[in-house]
Each structure stands twice: as structure tokens, then as C-alpha cells.
Amino acid sequence: MELLINHKSASPADNNAVIECRDLTKKFGNFLAVDRISFSVKPGEIFGFLGANGAGKTTAMRMLCGLSYPSSGHATVAGFDVYRQQEKIKRHIGYMSQKFSLYDDLTPLENIQFFGGIYGVPARVIKERSRELVRSLGLEKEATKLVSGLPLGWKQKLAFAIALFHQPRIVFLDEPTGGVDPVTRRQFWDMIYEAAEKGVTIFVTTHYMDEAAYCNRVTIMVDGKIEALDTPASLMQQFACDNMDEVFYRLARTARRKDP
Amino acid sequence: MKKNNLYTSLSPDPGDTPIIAEHISKSYNKGTAPALSNVSLTVKKGELFGLIGPDGAGKTTLFRILTTLLLADSGQARISGYDVVKDFKQIRSTVGYMPGKFSLYQDLTVQENLTFFAALFGTEVATQYELIRDIYDQIEPFKNRRAGKLSGGMKQKLALCCALIHKPSVLFLDEPTTGVDVVSRREFWEMLQKLKRQGITILVSTPYMEEAVLCDRIALIQNGQLLNIDTPSQITGTFPAALYAVKAASIYTLLKDLRSWNQVESCYAFGEWLHVTLRQHTGDARALIREYAAAKAHQQVTVQLIAPTIEDSFIRLATTNPLQHGTPNQP
Incomplete structure (x- = not known):
């Protein structure tokens, strides 16, 4: 069993980019789903990954998570190569999507224990930390009830906490706050900030443009390419827009490939 | 005053008020899971009315009750003057309903779906073409593609065409823009404005607060309760x-x-x-x-x-309403 990665440790690797990506490309037949994208993400950075439907976000994210081989280009995630070390990538990242993150017919505690086990966290550590986690989420009363009965906002907070349970250096969040009420959505971002402050890198997609402004840096993909990559403030300045919604609209409406 | 309101709103001219819901309550699992409590609202003819709230607020439950697909535990509702329980057949033939979940036949083509729904309502695509033309033109290049193979934005447009094919007087759209990107969302709202200009009464739900300002009036909903009903400017104006x-x-x-x-x-x-x-x-x-x-x-x-924006108002109402629950650890 591999040792847990402690993201707080001051190992030399911490100074390196957590995601490094050069000319990463994915073709399906003649279709260029992802067209030579390049960027690097620093430790503790909140990196927003935006784009219209069909722009290539999901395909890019699947390559970075070790779920799909690139056609060409290079990328490392948490220090591991996307071609040769897919299994290591999977083990060292956290992942949460709006949909498939929790088992509805397990309790919160069972979900934590299950995912902890999958990621190879030692049983003793799971035991200690799962109780503590349930307490810090305010889920004591619900800890032994099925997840299916929890309000959506609580499920999402729990799913995020579980994605971080094995202490990955980076966590991928795929539209984590879809459909959640405005207060809970902001509480969720509090959790994101807290994790980032501890050094966890956050890679997040969202359809809420106010959330784009919460990111340290934002990329906007159009037709498989990265058309913009900067801090929200610089992007708003660069495109002379008052908010990220306008920036996004200005770029995304030029998309030729609207729908596959 | 209350009594008077109730009386007048239950017997209004159905020509002026195509949607009337009075004191609707509904719970699931033998009463253990409340979904709607005492919801009342009216939508006037030609109005674009938005039901704004997060997932699980009760939006879909209300839509299903108003479109006669679900029975309320208590309360009453009338659509175009018809009672949602007694007159469900008349309602089904006069309203258009686009559910949140894509509900067309995945293995029929675009054109086949449209022809099928036209036939169901005893009409023909050609007869109603004017109404759907603007929208249909955008999916026409894919008319021989199976619905299941369309992208999200295209499915949404096809579903709207099918909901309009019998020229309904009232249109129910349950979260048509959820999960759709900003560009497609704007296009969709432009389509709704055009339909509104043709006199169609529209009730639309959305979890996106910023879409509220595109509606004539809105109801903010959370945990099965309406927090407020008014014009968007009136709601933000009374912050x-x-x-x-x-x-x-x-x-x-x-x-x-x-x-x-x-x-x-x-x-x-x-x-x-x-x-x-x-x-x-x-x-x-x-x-x-x-x-x-x-x-x-x-x-x-x-x-x-x-x-203030609508979202400011929503947060304010949701966090200060003593009947609200389910948002723990409020800052």
C-alpha cells in the first residue's frame, strides 16, 4: 500500500506545477475535440475551466484524470504522466461531479469508509478521520441514515469532503454546485477556499459565471482551443466587460462548432 | 380581505388568468417528505412568469400538478378555466409541457418526433409551421437524425417544437436552461420572448437567479414554499x-x-x-x-x-424566513 500524500509537507515537488500540459490534443477520427491546449496549474491554485457545451472541456478533463489517452502532446498531473501513469494519476487525484459521487443507498459514514478504502487509506486512519469529518460537516444526526434522504446541498458538501479524504494534491470538480440554492452554493465555495488555503489545487468547471470570478485564474475553451487564460480581473479588463458572464459570452458566441 | 381575494381569484375570467393555483400542498412517502406547502399563484394571460428556485424546491412537483400529471394533497388549481382534477382531458389538449428531463422518443428522428406529436394532437406540422419556424429552422439540418443522437441544445429546441406543435395557449417549461451554457441560454430566452409576443402564456422554472429579470413576474421558491411573488424590480426594490x-x-x-x-x-x-x-x-x-x-x-x-440583485433578495428571504429549514451552518 502506498503512503498517503501529505500535501502540507514541504517537499521539493510542491514548488512544481501540479498540472503541466503542453499541446495536449485529442482527435476522434477527423474531429479535433481538444486542439493543442497548454497551461500549468500551481499548488493551491483555484483554476476555473470554462467553455460552452461541446467546446471540449469534458474530453480535456478525462485526459487529465487518466481516463482517456491523448492523441498527441504532453501532460503531467500530480507529477505523473498521462500516457504511462494513468493508474497513479487516478490514485493521487480527487474527483467529484454533480452526478456520480456518492452511493445513495449507503450512509454518509459508509460512503466515507468505502471511498477511503478504494483509495487505500489505512483502516485505522479511516476510522479516526471519518467520525471527525462527519462532525465537522454537521452530519452527526444523519451519519447513520441513507444518503438518499439528504438535501442536495449536504450531499454535495459530503461528496467534496470525500473527494479530499485521501488528501490528494489536486481535486477535479465537474460542475459541483449545479442546482444548489444560493446560500449552500456559497458555503460550498467556502470549503473550496479552505482546501486551497491548505495547498490543495482546485480544478473546477461551472456554468455559474459569478463562480468563475471566485477562481484565481480562468481558462475559456472555444472549439477545442483555449481562447483565454488569465485572472478574472485581467480578463474583464482585457475584454472591457463588467463581469465574467459578458467575457464568456463574447468568446463563446464566436464558436463555430456549436453542437456536435 | 383574504377571503375576498380567495373568492375572486377562484372565479376569475379564465380568459384573463390562465393559471390559478390556490393553497396547493403535496408531500411524498406518506407525508414524510413535504414537497409543497400552501402554494398559491396566478399567471395572467400573455405573461412570462418565472418560478425561481434551487433543485428540490418543489418546482417540478408544482408543474406536474398544474399539468394534471400528479394529484395535490390539498388545494385547487385551474388552467384556462379547467379544473386540474375534473377536467384533466381538456387541459392536456390545450397546454404545452416541456419536462425537465428529455422525454421525446430517442430512436425516432427529429422529423418523426414532430410528426408523431402533431398527430397525437390531431394536427399537422404544416398547419402549425408558422409558430415553430424560427426554432425549427435551427434543427432542420438535422431532421433525419435520431433524437437520441442530438446535443443538449438541439434536444431542447426539438422538445420546445414538440411542446408547441398543437398551438397551446399555455406553455409549461420545466428548467429548460439547466446545464446549458450561457450562449444557448440567451438564445432560448430570446425564443421565449418571441413566443410571448404571440400571446402565449408561459410558466417557466429555472435555478438561475439572473434569468429572473427576463420574466414579467416571478415567484421565488425554496423548500416547497413561495418566498415572494412580484415583478423582479419590485422584489429587488423592496430589499x-x-x-x-x-x-x-x-x-x-x-x-x-x-x-x-x-x-x-x-x-x-x-x-x-x-x-x-x-x-x-x-x-x-x-x-x-x-x-x-x-x-x-x-x-x-x-x-x-x-x-440588490434577485439573488441578494433570494438569500435575504431564504435566510430570514422563520419557516425555512435545510440550510444548516448559515454564516
């Missing part, structure tokens, strides 16, 4: 406190500092800004906030008095 937008170089530290200041009543992140209301205070609020931020060593502090 009961002065609202300040604040930012500084380190926004997350500023958020934590402001929340721990006893002078702050509420503080929420809105994009690159924090929206802040203060408790009872003396002196200029902007100066107070600036001084506090300076004392906490914040750099590049900006404070502005701003007009």
Missing part, C-alpha cells in the same frame, strides 16, 4: 437594507474578516465582490467598512453602495 459591494486584494481573507465583525449583518460572495449589509450603526457605512478593512491590513479596498 430592506442598504447593500454594499466590497472588495480588496485578498478577497477570501476579507470575507472571513467581515464575517467575524459584529457590525456585519450578512456577507456573501458575488463574483469578485462581497455583498455586505450592516447592523444598526452610526456614521457613514462606507467609511466604517473602509476603516475596518484598513485596520485588518487589507490592501486596495473598494466599497460601493449598490442595488
Whole structure:
């Protein structure tokens, strides 16, 4: 069993980019789903990954998570190569999507224990930390009830906490706050900030443009390419827009490939 | 007064008020899971009315009751003058309903789906073509593609065409823009404005607060209760406190500092800004906030008095309503 990665440790690797990506490309037949994208993400950075439907976000994210081989280009995630070390990538990242993150017919505690086990966290550590986690989420009363009965906002907070349970250096969040009420959505971002402050890198997609402004840096993909990559403030300045919604609209409406 | 309202609204001219819901309550699992409690609203002819709230607020339950697909536990509703229980057949032939979940036949083509729904309602695509032309033109190039093979935006347009094919007088659209990107969402709302101009009454639900301003009137809903019903400008106009937008170089530290200041009543992140209301205070609020931020060593502090958005109003109503529950650990 591999040792847990402690993201707080001051190992030399911490100074390196957590995601490094050069000319990463994915073709399906003649279709260029992802067209030579390049960027690097620093430790503790909140990196927003935006784009219209069909722009290539999901395909890019699947390559970075070790779920799909690139056609060409290079990328490392948490220090591991996307071609040769897919299994290591999977083990060292956290992942949460709006949909498939929790088992509805397990309790919160069972979900934590299950995912902890999958990621190879030692049983003793799971035991200690799962109780503590349930307490810090305010889920004591619900800890032994099925997840299916929890309000959506609580499920999402729990799913995020579980994605971080094995202490990955980076966590991928795929539209984590879809459909959640405005207060809970902001509480969720509090959790994101807290994790980032501890050094966890956050890679997040969202359809809420106010959330784009919460990111340290934002990329906007159009037709498989990265058309913009900067801090929200610089992007708003660069495109002379008052908010990220306008920036996004200005770029995304030029998309030729609207729908596959 | 209340009684009078109830009386008049239950027997209005159905020509003026195609949607009337009175005191609708509904729960699931033998009463253990309340979905709607005492919901009343009316939608006037030709109105574009938005039901705004997060997942699980009860939007779909209300839509299903109003479209005769689900029985309420209590309360009554009329659509175009027809009772949703007794006259369900008449309602089904006069309303258009686009459910949140894609519900067309995946293995029929675009054209086959449209022809099928036209036939179901005893009409033909050609007869109704004027109404759907603007929308259908956009999916026409894919008319021989199976519906299951369409992208999200295209499915949405096809579903809208099918919901319109019998020229309904009332259109129910349950979360048509959820999960759709900003560009497609704007296009969709432009289509709705065109339909509204043709006199169709539209009830549309959405979890996106910023879409509220595109509606004539809105109802804010959370945990099965309506928090408010009014025009968007009236709802934001009656926000009961002065609202300040604040930012500084380190926004997350500023958020934590402001929340721990006893002078702050509420503080929420809105994009690159924090929206802040203060408790009872003396002196200029902007100066107070600036001084506090300076004392906490914040750099590049900006404070502005701003007009509230619908989302500000929603948060305010949801967090101050004593009947609301389910949002624990409120800051």
C-alpha cells in the first residue's frame, strides 16, 4: 500500500506545477475535440475551466484524470504522466461531479469508509478521520441514515469532503454546485477556499459565471482551443466587460462548432 | 380581505388568468417528505412568469400538478378555466409541457418526433409551421437524425417544437436552461420572448437567479414554499437594507474578516465582490467598512453602495424566513 500524500509537507515537488500540459490534443477520427491546449496549474491554485457545451472541456478533463489517452502532446498531473501513469494519476487525484459521487443507498459514514478504502487509506486512519469529518460537516444526526434522504446541498458538501479524504494534491470538480440554492452554493465555495488555503489545487468547471470570478485564474475553451487564460480581473479588463458572464459570452458566441 | 381575494381569484375570467393555483400542498412517502406547502399563484394571460428556485424546491412537483400529471394533497388549481382534477382531458389538449428531463422518443428522428406529436394532437406540422419556424429552422439540418443522437441544445429546441406543435395557449417549461451554457441560454430566452409576443402564456422554472429579470413576474421558491411573488424590480426594490459591494486584494481573507465583525449583518460572495449589509450603526457605512478593512491590513479596498440583485433578495428571504429549514451552518 502506498503512503498517503501529505500535501502540507514541504517537499521539493510542491514548488512544481501540479498540472503541466503542453499541446495536449485529442482527435476522434477527423474531429479535433481538444486542439493543442497548454497551461500549468500551481499548488493551491483555484483554476476555473470554462467553455460552452461541446467546446471540449469534458474530453480535456478525462485526459487529465487518466481516463482517456491523448492523441498527441504532453501532460503531467500530480507529477505523473498521462500516457504511462494513468493508474497513479487516478490514485493521487480527487474527483467529484454533480452526478456520480456518492452511493445513495449507503450512509454518509459508509460512503466515507468505502471511498477511503478504494483509495487505500489505512483502516485505522479511516476510522479516526471519518467520525471527525462527519462532525465537522454537521452530519452527526444523519451519519447513520441513507444518503438518499439528504438535501442536495449536504450531499454535495459530503461528496467534496470525500473527494479530499485521501488528501490528494489536486481535486477535479465537474460542475459541483449545479442546482444548489444560493446560500449552500456559497458555503460550498467556502470549503473550496479552505482546501486551497491548505495547498490543495482546485480544478473546477461551472456554468455559474459569478463562480468563475471566485477562481484565481480562468481558462475559456472555444472549439477545442483555449481562447483565454488569465485572472478574472485581467480578463474583464482585457475584454472591457463588467463581469465574467459578458467575457464568456463574447468568446463563446464566436464558436463555430456549436453542437456536435 | 383574504377571503375576498380567495373568492375572486377562484372565479376569475379564465380568459384573463390562465393559471390559478390556490393553497396547493403535496408531500411524498406518506407525508414524510413535504414537497409543497400552501402554494398559491396566478399567471395572467400573455405573461412570462418565472418560478425561481434551487433543485428540490418543489418546482417540478408544482408543474406536474398544474399539468394534471400528479394529484395535490390539498388545494385547487385551474388552467384556462379547467379544473386540474375534473377536467384533466381538456387541459392536456390545450397546454404545452416541456419536462425537465428529455422525454421525446430517442430512436425516432427529429422529423418523426414532430410528426408523431402533431398527430397525437390531431394536427399537422404544416398547419402549425408558422409558430415553430424560427426554432425549427435551427434543427432542420438535422431532421433525419435520431433524437437520441442530438446535443443538449438541439434536444431542447426539438422538445420546445414538440411542446408547441398543437398551438397551446399555455406553455409549461420545466428548467429548460439547466446545464446549458450561457450562449444557448440567451438564445432560448430570446425564443421565449418571441413566443410571448404571440400571446402565449408561459410558466417557466429555472435555478438561475439572473434569468429572473427576463420574466414579467416571478415567484421565488425554496423548500416547497413561495418566498415572494412580484415583478423582479419590485422584489429587488423592496430589499430592506442598504447593500454594499466590497472588495480588496485578498478577497477570501476579507470575507472571513467581515464575517467575524459584529457590525456585519450578512456577507456573501458575488463574483469578485462581497455583498455586505450592516447592523444598526452610526456614521457613514462606507467609511466604517473602509476603516475596518484598513485596520485588518487589507490592501486596495473598494466599497460601493449598490442595488440588490434577485439573488441578494433570494438569500435575504431564504435566510430570514422563520419557516425555512435545510440550510444548516448559515454564516
